[in-house]
Amino acid sequence: MGATHRMTITEKIIALASGLTQVRPGDEVWARVDLAVMNDSSGPRRLAALVEDLGGKLWNPERVVLVSDHFIPPSTTRHAEILSITREWARRKNISHFYEYEGILHNVLIEKRLVRPGMLLVGADSHTTTAGAVGAVAIPIGSSELATVLVSGEVWLRVPSTICIRLHGHLRPGVMPRDVDFLLLGSLKSDCAVYKAVEFHGNFVQSLDIAGRSVLTNAGIEMGAKNAIVPADEVTAAFYGEKLADELRGDSEASFEKIYEFDVSTLEPMVALPHQVDNVATVREVQGKPIDLAYLGSCVGAKLEDLRAAAQVLRGRHTAVPLLVTPATRAALEGASRDGTLAALIDAGAIVQPAGCGPCAGVHMGILGPHQRAITSLTRNFRGRMGARDAEIYLASPMTVAASALNGRITDPTPYLERGA
Helix, strand or coil: CCCCCCCCHHHHHHHHHHCCCCCCCCCEEEEECCEEEEECCCCHHHHHHHHHHCCCCCCCHHHEEEEECCCCCCCCHHHHHHHHHHHHHHHHCCCCEEEECCECHHHHHHHCCCCCCCCEEEECCHHHHHHHHHCCEEEECCHHHHHHHHHHCEEEEECCEEEEEEEECCCCCCCCHHHHHHHHHHHHCCCCCCCEEEEEECHHHHHCCHHHHHHHHHHHHHHCCCEEECCCCHHHHHHHCCCCCCCCCCCCCCCCCEEEEEECCCCCCEEECCCCCCCEEEHHHHCCCECCEEEECCCCCCCHHHHHHHHHHHCCCCCCCCEEECCCEHHHHHHHHHCCHHHHHHHCCCEECCCCCHHHHCCCCCCECCCCEEEECCCCCCCCCCECCCCEEEEECHHHHHHHHHHCECCCCHHHHCCCC
16 A cells, blocks of 8 residues: 555645545546536537437436526627527426526526535636635536536546645735736746646745636636636635634645646736737736727626726726626626726726626627727637637726727726826
8 A cells, every 4th residue: 555645726626526535636537517507509509419318307406507608798689689598498408497587607606606615626617726715626528528527426537636836925915816927927827737626825826816716717617727726715714704614724744746836926917918828928018009999808807896997997987999897797786886996997988788797708798890909908818709710809807908908009008097097
């Protein structure tokens, strides 16, 4: 018998789901799923027929979450048809956790406390990794594989090795957690964690609320990760308003494949240049580049906290180019309405759209035409992601997007945080 393996939090959760006392990287297991999630794009229209081929009966409708977010509101007859297919399938399968016009799947999962620490969650969307912000193992899978999970309640996994990213320090004014994403992607590159778990630690991570942590875990998939996770702690317990009786932590001196250390204290506003998320520069290096459109949206860039940050830059000023704002969720929109954030955005010239994915997947509500350039708070900037293949998408934090909208050019937000600037 070999020495006892000191498990990471991802390994502990997978072991628990597999009914095992211990797992190691490379082990192959069948694990019980706590939650299976999908949206209108990845859901019934793609997997309904396969579910019927497998018997048609869901293993547990109460453990299934279905959110219409990509095609809300419908802009074509085909979109309307997809929404009808999704709605009817949810009704026939008795899925109580079905939401439409509520916002983006990943944000809805967290806002409604459907995902909880220690869960094993699988989802038919690449940014499923976001749910790791609350201490869950959240793994993206394909629609076909999800169909088998819906029927069996189990998923086959090869246990990933874990890399640890320790983040220290405090952010300067004008710098946001999204800028930390760009620091990591620019330094480690988009293939640094292929089929690995990414675990975040450090006093900077501990200082973040759940919204801030979800920015880091959302970017896990852009590193190639199987899952990304912030272990549950006192912040997580406060978010759920209860003591977490089954709070899981990795073993002391857990066996990480690699450990990376970063100090965020000297970080400045960053941007990802076309057409890769790890093609990173400082805003200062590209400042002054003209833009046609500024866009606040997506699961990573349009939470209530993001809207408030943008309003901090915009308040009392007016945009020079169109600024489209698509809140991540209806709850974010309602919160922004209550606290004056929405009024500040509108007064500055922002065009507010219904909550959802919007043009993040190049579907509708603000896609780019040929040769256009946008600065956005989206998740990705690949060719054709937001419309025309020769359009240019610059990724930035909500504050940088807002400052750039004011100037009509890529702009550092820091001066706009100083009253009278």
